[in-house]
Amino acid sequence: MTRLLPGLQSPADVRALPEAELPRLCEELREEIISICGRVGGHLGASLGAVELVVALHRVFHSPQDALVFDVGHQAYAHKLLSGRRERMETLRQAGGIAPFLDPRESPHDALAAGHACTAVSAALGMLEGRRLLGRKGRVVAVVGDGALTGGLTFEGLNNAGGLPLPLVVVLNDNQMSISANVGAIPALLRTREARSFFEGLGFTYLGPVDGHELGALADTLREARASLRPVVVHALTQKGRGFPPAEADTQTRGHAMGPYEWRDGKLVRSRGGQRTFSEAFATALEEVMARDSRVVAVSPAMLEGSALVGLKARYPERVHDVGIAEQHAVTFCAGLAAMGARPVCAIYSTFLQRAFDQVIHDVCLPGLPVVFAVDRAGLVGADGATHQGTYDISSLRALPGLALMAPVVGEDMAPMLASALAATGPTVIRFPRGTLSPVPPELDPGVAPIQGARWLLRAEAPRLTLVTLGPLGLAALAAAKAEHGWSVLDARCVSPLDAPALLEAAACGHVVVVEEGTTRGGLGSAVLELYAAHGCSARVRLMGMPDTFVPHGDARVQRAQLGLDSEGMRRAGRELLGAGR
């Protein structure tokens, strides 16, 4: 039997298929998703659960005239396969390849860019109102996971939509999970009869629950939704990881995101680096302080796995709080904890902390509460791409009064930094990247708490230039400086407060290159320039960091080299600066 998928170039081809072929199409989609993820890795679980839902959506709605707005994009691999991208799916998440999430620049069938959760309802409502205003036809469908219902933005959108006479279609892809188990009252409510009255209370017509793997029932319900003249929610019950036994058996995340794997003698073999990561070093340090200090608690917005806190949650179930996909709440909840004398540690990715910027300012820094932010994925993140790059944490956070901001070079820095943060009377950010740990070079002394100020990694005898770095870039700088004459390396370590004496000393040689994995607009480099301007210091300074564009998905190591954020790039930049200074 010839395969169907190769013949489908667009959703119109899906609509043209005889209904009897659809189960086979779903089977092929699952095979393809499992096969691709095996070869290149990816967000497997959610996409496997949404196969029938995606097929039914493309049968009933006419993309791109009808806009399908998928929340996050975790669930959308079948959509990619059915919208002209099948042949390139092997390039998924790789440089120049198919995007990790959805992107209108990649396909007209991707109605809106996303990567963060909870945006779909608001965006879809805006699109629908935009169409009304401009007299453009077509329906707008927001496809959201049940996890997105723990996020406030989804509610803001539902509340607004429920009060308007627009025919917004919300498809709730309810697999009973975020990345891992869901949190709170609403996910529990969804599996009761109260789901109907809940959505009706929000002003929506409620259709369902419908079995999200029954194509016929799904299509019927979606057709009914399509005909609605008012806001309507379709509640589809799906099974995350469906059709892939190792994912179905994974009770933690149902195969949410998997690196490449292969079958050997009927067994799944996952290629694992095995090297420890910064996240794990942080979790280890946190576990040690939690054992010593009963006031310390951990808070995560639905990212226990990514933040390496699953083991800690098992050990301290009542002191490790997964609060759901709810970044704002995570931070304000920490503020409340700190106000009562607890010592909350909020483990959050740099890109997701953007969602709680005001809560950091208004609820934590303004009252000066001792909340510790463990900011993971700070800097380049690789395959997750533009939506997930940790670019803006330094520039946005260093301006906040009383907020200390530091970064470890090696895993061994984590314990003294965490101890310093927990001993402080005010808030602290510890930022660290996605990535594996390097051994401690002999030049580096992790020190003991309280960590204060910068740290020389290399002091030249007759210094001509200083590389000022933050985080693990210090190791590359060390390699660069050793290969040159008269180059020193200063690990800034603390962006805020800045170590003025050390940085002024760094400038005494006349040439300073500041290197950070974050935007150069307002980051550590700018802080150094502000300091030098205030002191009338005339050193020549060059800033290196992430560019003034959004960095796409790709291999972080390659991108680092392309941006000059490796020892070769630092040598080049330093030599140029010295040359220009002649």
Add this chain to the structure above:
Amino acid sequence: MTRLLPGLQSPADVRALPEAELPRLCEELREEIISICGRVGGHLGASLGAVELVVALHRVFHSPQDALVFDVGHQAYAHKLLSGRRERMETLRQAGGIAPFLDPRESPHDALAAGHACTAVSAALGMLEGRRLLGRKGRVVAVVGDGALTGGLTFEGLNNAGGLPLPLVVVLNDNQMSISANVGAIPALLRTREARSFFEGLGFTYLGPVDGHELGALADTLREARASLRPVVVHALTQKGRGFPPAEADTQTRGHAMGPYEWRDGKLVRSRGGQRTFSEAFATALEEVMARDSRVVAVSPAMLEGSALVGLKARYPERVHDVGIAEQHAVTFCAGLAAMGARPVCAIYSTFLQRAFDQVIHDVCLPGLPVVFAVDRAGLVGADGATHQGTYDISSLRALPGLALMAPVVGEDMAPMLASALAATGPTVIRFPRGTLSPVPPELDPGVAPIQGARWLLRAEAPRLTLVTLGPLGLAALAAAKAEHGWSVLDARCVSPLDAPALLEAAACGHVVVVEEGTTRGGLGSAVLELYAAHGCSARVRLMGMPDTFVPHGDARVQRAQLGLDSEGMRRAGRELLGAGR
């Protein structure tokens, strides 16, 4: 009859009062609130509506052992009057005086600092969990307005709380309004029988609705809530502005925030400046483009009054969207509108845009959608104080790729800037302060769209120093420069993209003072330093702006002078820089 209030020094005294005295106490509280607001202005309406509620809360709960967490603080003047601050209430919102909202540094009865809406449930839940962890006794009560139910953060907190076995008490002070009328499905739901099932669905025990002006019923219900072992919501129906006829008669906001007023011959006379504000200039410019271009729509997160958009809403009811207290949604909704070809203008205060930082990055800048942000209250805001200062918009937004950022000096700049923004293919921020407009000086040409680059306000013949400014500070700089010899003034006008040629020309004289009303950490001044570093430009630069502390409430004009952000301060700074350069 002697007045009761002067004898009440703390909530314990309120609890000691005979029940029969309470109606008289409420009457006195209302008189006091009306009298104080008449003399010094303030948030009148919500506080008048919450008088009985506050008295009942202090009768049933024992502050500070029991923590009362008031959302925002608009509703809390009676709480201030009953917690030892009555004698100082005349200093409300003034420099060194009683804070505009609540602040634990001011009173132990203020459980948590606030000023922005929707934080109370999350903070209270954190406090309760903190107490549990540390074995501390006492109840925690979150007092939230119905307006806060349109904000996602409240929902994130309710969802988390509803799934936990903690006895959180949420008191819903339902006056059917935010600042003005509420928006969306949930506020409508609250006045139906569905309110009970809605909160029960969220995992809360529901008590009410109870008449929020019936002391006996209120106290009984609060006592029942206090005894609960699980999350409970008390739904109290109140009347905003109650007891003050001019507020009751104000259909728009029920006397939400009023400047000083007095009674003359039985009539209320409000002292009005009468001078046009930047907000009004923006609204006028917006009205003109909306008349010309049917694609333009305005979006406001529950701030139509503050953003001077009430008249526009009356003229274009379908093109001016109040989306509720929902800043994240406001921005993502705009992204959806822009994606469909509409031209959304999001009118939002600087301090509230902090709540949508990720949405600006992820939903607007990443896809490069042409959303216009009219960022009001950028810079010092005066009486609203620390929570409302517009300090961080420049430093946080200028790092975002493709986002243009500009600021008008005078009201006449607004139209060409708005036209430029609407003609752009990407997003634009126009930032402007709270405050009245100045006449256009002869040196200033508002220009025509597209506005690009900086603008010289004064060019000295033999320049010794350039004042580089942003926004209306340019006028003070002009006055300063005219009083000196060889001083020029460059209005930077666009922070992003920066006008490199003009700024390099500004530096040719060797001395540059950059002045902005925003943090100097990462702001315009840092952008200038980055530019000069990249060009090896060795001018001496001094940065002036808002300090590295939170600026409290006070008179913005006085504060500006204290921070050196007036012509006198600029002269001083410039002279110092020239002196240091000798």
